Amino acid sequence: MKSMPGDVTRLTEALVFAADAHRNQRRKGAAQEPYINHLIEVLDIVARSSRGANSEVLVAAILHDVVEDTPLSYDDVAKTFGPRVATIVRENSDDMSLPKDERRRARMAAMPHKSTEARIVKMADVISNLRAVAVSPPAGWGADRKLGYLEGCRQLIDAGRGADQVL
Ligand code: ZN
Numbered sequence: 001m002k003s004m005p006g007d008v009t010r011l012t013e014a015l016v017f018a019a020d021a022h023r024n025q026r027r028k029g030a031a032q033e034p035y036i037n038h039l040i041e042v043l044d045i046v047a048r049s050s051r052g053a054n055s056e057v058l059v060a061a062i063l064h065d066v067v068e069d070t071p072l073s074y075d076d077v078a079k080t081f082g083p084r085v086a087t088i089v090r091e092n093s094d095d096m097s098l099p100k101d102e103r104r105r106a107r108m109a110a111m112p113h114k115s116t117e118a119r120i121v122k123m124a125d126v127i128s129n130l131r132a133v134a135v136s137p138p139a140g141w142g143a144d145r146k147l148g149y150l151e152g153c154r155q156l157i158d159a160g161r162g163a164d165q166v167l
Contacts, residue, residue, distance in 0.1 A: 007055045010081075014062040015040075017080065021070040029136030038128055039065065045124035057117040060088035064121050068093040091118035092125065104152070111159035119160050126153045 015036075022035040039062050046061040047053060059081055066072050067089050078086035091114050094103045114122065130153055133146055141149075 007058075010055055010059055011043075011062070014059045014081065018062050018066060021066050021072055025069065027132060027136070028138045029132050030139045031136040033132075033136065035065075035069075038132070039063075041128045041131070042121070042124045045127050046120055049120060049124070051116070051120060056082075056084045057088065057120055060085045060092075060117065061121050061124060063089050064092050064125060068096060088115065088118045088121060091115060092122050108156060108159045111156060114160065122160070123157065126157060129153070 018039050019036045022039070025035040027033040027035060027038055042064060043058060043061045046058060063077055063081065063085065066077060067074060074086050074090050077089050091110070094107060096103070098106065111119070111122075130150065133141070133149055137146060
């Protein structure tokens with residue numbers, strides 16, 4: 001059998017890694033989708049973006065929540081997928097030891113300083129999260145809560161706008 005190109009096996013390895021790391025997690029939506037659905041969607045959005053099509057950013061898209069939401073660390077990601085991927089993941093990982101408001105402030109403050117790759121992944125994450133709120137909102141979320149979430153996303157994207165030009 002003909003062997004698969006390296007980039008493809010790197011992606012499939014990342015999918016297996018993420019599926020295992022997030023195996024006990026579900027999305028917050030009423031439909032409680034398996035967490036991997038979100039990661040595949042973020043991968044798909046990045047893959048379709050004109051600047052997303054390199055293996056580092058595609059692998060980072062799959063792994064973007066692994067440090068924030070599972071016990072795995074930067075080093076665990078770096079050991080298997082290298083420091084570039086691990087850094088993009090870390091750039092998009094909130095410090096979950098901070099209170100929610102501070103986390104939000106830190107997320108906004110970090111946006112202009114992120115690498116281009118990290119911002120591509122973050123934007124794809126936001127698109128996927130907004131879609132989830134539209135299609136399968138968490139139980140009990142009324143219109144105000146959804147609009148508040150949309151506004152938070154808008155501010156986050158605004159905070160990173162134009163960052164490429166300053167680099
Ligand atoms: Zn995410």
